[in-house]
Amino acid sequence: MKKATVFLLLISINLISLKLASAQSKNEILIRNATVMTAAKGTLENTDILIQNGKIARIGKNLKAASNAQTIDATGKFVTPGIVDCHSHTMMDAVNEFSYSVTSMTRIRDVLNPTDIAIYRGLAGGVTAANLLHGSANAIGGQNSTVKFKYGKPVEDFVIADAPPGIKFALGENPKRTNFNPAPGQTPRYPRTRMGVLEVIRDAFIRARDYKKDWDDFRAKRTTVQPRRDLELDPLVEVIEGKRLVHAHGYRSDEHLNLMLLADEFGFRVATLQHALEAYKIAPEIAKRGTAASIFADSWSYKLEAYDSIPYNGYILWKNGVNVSINSDSNERMRRLNLDAAKMMKYGGVPEEESLKMITLNPAKQLGIDKRTGSIETGKDADIVIWTAHPFSVYARPDLTMIEGEIYFDRSKDIAKRAELQKEREALEKLDVNRAPGSGGTPPARPSEHRQEDLDEADGGNR
Template identity: 40%
Template sequence: MKTLVLFLLAAAASARPIAFTNARLYTISRGIIAHGAMVVDNNKILEVDEAGRVRIPPGAEVRDLGGKVLFPGIVDTHSHIGLAQVGNQDVNESSGPSQPILRALDAILMTDATVRAAVAGGVTTANIMPGSGNVMGGQTAYVKLRGRTIEDGLIFKTGLQGGMKMANGENPKGYASRDQAPKTRMAVAALQRRLFVRALEYKRKLASPQPPDRDLELEPIVEILDGQRTVHFHTHRADDIMTVLRLADEFHFKVVLQHVTEGYKVADEIARRRVPVSFIVIDSPGGKLEAADYSPANGAIMEKAGIKLAIHSDDWIVSSRFLFREAGLAVRDGMSEEGALRALTLNPAEMLGLGDRIGSLEPGKDADFLVLSGDPLSVYTHVLETWIDGERVFDRSRLPDRLYQTGGAGVAGRYPVEVVKQ
């Protein structure tokens, strides 16, 4: 019986610095450096500058990229990778419409093919979330896509490890088939308001001389009210978007609008409140009625209104491997190239509260970056390498990795061993 030995791409960080020279750098924060170099030391970026200005440390490994592109790792603000596998899903808990106690991290399979495919597409950090079948679906997890277990990938090892997933529109109305609320948009909004009102009352009682018993369902909602936890709100239609904005106005919580198919219709309202938007670029609305009035110019219109934008996959709705293609489609329909590339990197990092660590090529930031074969927005460009915290976790030159980039879910059956020492 033949044993396929894979190389450990997620090995321990290099014992010596690595200098990437002769590269075209898309820094995002400082524009494009046409002839530049970058030095990585352990898990951090040490220097980024024009080639002649970068000091290469003695003993450093030097890699001449031959004019290839260095680009920050993609940050996907809306993903379900590791939760939804072939033949299994842990995305939506259907035992009741309100599930604030649930944690996505308790169901994420880091060795799943969906995670490997995302890395092959250049995603280094993802906001992995429960689904949109509930009015409050559970706690999200901010994850770097490395290692075998969720403990390896969690960005925050203790305390709050992500945001909160909420949803309105058609999806949470699914309980109607069981003759259970919510059956209408009115009921969805009413249940959400009731949760926040209950949490406010619980918070008030916590400050009293005789605090109440601990309530695990209300605790994470109090964290939302205290500004510690961001709400990631699934919403499509313009009227549903306005419902989210009313709730945020009333209860003063931080929110990232997710999907926002009809954002172009209420862009002025979103911009006036300075609420960030994470949107999806789809080829066609398919059978989803809420997306029937989708406009390819959605991103361009919201960008023109001054809204901070991110582009996400909602994997499996769009494969994480195609986020650069999404950005290219947004540019085709009027979004600026700079805005689209920022929507894959620094903007989503800031939406997750991680802008000081990831999302751009800057000294002191985590060494999360990609080596690309060419222009990020070109359909001919491939992700050649993906690095997370200074460790190479994807290399297109290796057959198993390349198949995760080009093949389907069946790749996992052919290459079940995820990580083997080099």
């Protein structure tokens, strides 16, 4: 009760302040005199960026803007594209549909919560877009949602309408579910082994292929009986037709290779190998297929199948020509993906811009949204972060994060608001409903702590 009250009030305040921000947004914005790390065409010193109607209109020196343009002096500061997190469960009210081994009918779009405070905290770490994935409990999981973090906006504004749809697959420990004991009386779910996981996927694609043939026949008027729509198989047909991206959770290189071989057989390409902490062992095979890898910078040893993970993974993949992105899979880690990119320079020596691409342009490409975001180039959405120092420095923090020219995080405004929020909190705590038990108040509702390092794990999956 208490928590809900505080929370609702906070939300309403945020909405008001964001409305003010959006009122200015139709004007031009000029970011002046920054060090611009474009993630496409090098780093530009003392450079201005002119933003018009939410797009990057011009990049250059001494740009002129309309007289009513908002000017941001970024002297001494660094500007990068907004960070794209290619594996996230932020703003999801549910992560895993545990019940079946194939849950391709489920949609993350149906469980998005635009008021999740983790969105704001991600923005404060420079994240502007994310691939919201179903959990890893199932060999074939649910349909993803690719979003921009437009905190304070209605949920439909978050969804990137022209992003190609995707789906989560999962291999290894998590779909086997051998790390978790079934509840008393519960039957263990098939599969239980890596053999079974692959067979579940094969079976699903055989069914999808037959189902597609039924529809092809019907559309070609070879039959007059319209097939019954199958919500489980529809997305898999899209995979076969190359219209839906497969994001395949996995750790062991043999499993990822087996999935890619299966994809070869059914004539599709796996879009991304997720986690892929052993991908360095099969880098040439991945590169050959044009499959991408979305990895952790250096997490390891937290489970048995992460024991061969090495921080040089990104470097070896990059050297082999694989498109590599670094993701967080965590509301916490999301806030410091810039440091994860910096680690790519440390471990193996990925060049600076290539490292930066791993959290910006590369994930945008993996998600098929690189025409609009992921780098600072004219014509792209103005998804931009202004940092106090070089973003690979541990002492750097974002001062300002914008999406399509609208400011969604502004540290100075955040700080200015704090005293007011504190006062409000104190006032709320004094309300009768919020008083401690025994002093006449109603007992507070059970607090739900948002402290899980990893939401997937809390949901029973774990990365």
